Amino acid sequence: MPRTMSGPTVVEVAGLHKEYFLRGGTVYALKGINLSVSKGEYLSIMGPSGSGKTTLFNMIGGLDKPTKGSVKIDNVELAEMSNRELAWMRSRKIGYIFQTFNLIPVLTASGNVSLPMIFTGMNKQERDKKAADLLRLVGLGDRLDHRPTELSGGQQQRVAIARALANDPAIILADEPTGNLDLSTGLSIVQLLYRLKIERDTTVICATHDLKMVDVSDRLAWIRDGQIERVESRTSISITPADLAE
Secondary structure, X not given: OOOOOOOOEEEEEEEEEEEEEEOOEEEEEEEEEEEEEEOOOEEEEEOOOOOOHHHHXXXXXXXXXXXXXXXXXXXXXXXXXXXXXXXXXXXXXXXXXXXXXXXXXXXXXXXXXXHHHHOOOOXXXXXXXXXXXXXXXXXOOXXXXXXXXXXXXXXXXXXXXXXXXXXXXXXXXXXXXXXXXXXXXXHHHHHHHHHHHHHHOOEEEEEEOOHHHHHHOOEEEEXXXXXXXXXXXXXXXXXXXXXXXX
16 A cells, blocks of 8 residues: 655645746646655646646656746756756656657667666666666566567557666656556556556656556645645545546
8 A cells, every 4th residue: 555655855846837828828837836745655646638737747857947936856946957957857867758658669679768878878788788677677578679669558658667767767757657558558557657666766756637546646636727726645535526527
């Protein structure tokens, strides 16, 4: 069972706003988000499509900049980091898992997983060995030389998870990791993420509307219309019809 978290804070979001200025007017994607995440925690950010989950995900990962407010990783303000420092942080501290996998078609599974290691200066022999170890970890030890088109959706997502672990990140950010998968495959991915979190004490932040995430989460943050409605521990979770509404 997920445990109550009491470790040090690794992510701190305060007064976060994000506005997009479009031809037809202003879209207020985030409206004053406050959220803390502890080391080793599995936090699911739940909410319907268009609620602001992915926008918040992008802010935490340093993939986009807020209009107002702050995001801190290990007590360092992302907005105060240079582009070089942000690139280092993204490559060393954070592993990203995307709904659409984002694998490079011409590379093998091993090539996709080893790619992030190039930027850390690891030599090819070390990269190949670590990629093989990570693919075995996610159950794809027999698919090292397969390209994405030769893999099922679930297998591609496992490659994406192995790639996210390439540089031993302290934080894994997963954006709708089961969104393109069938029920059974999605459940296996959920269980895999939870097992990795337990074995490596990695912080997992998952933006999702998949209720399978409830069972493996330490806490759930419910977001709607760009605002956090409530944050609940797994043991006190209550799901209402409004939570499920698109």
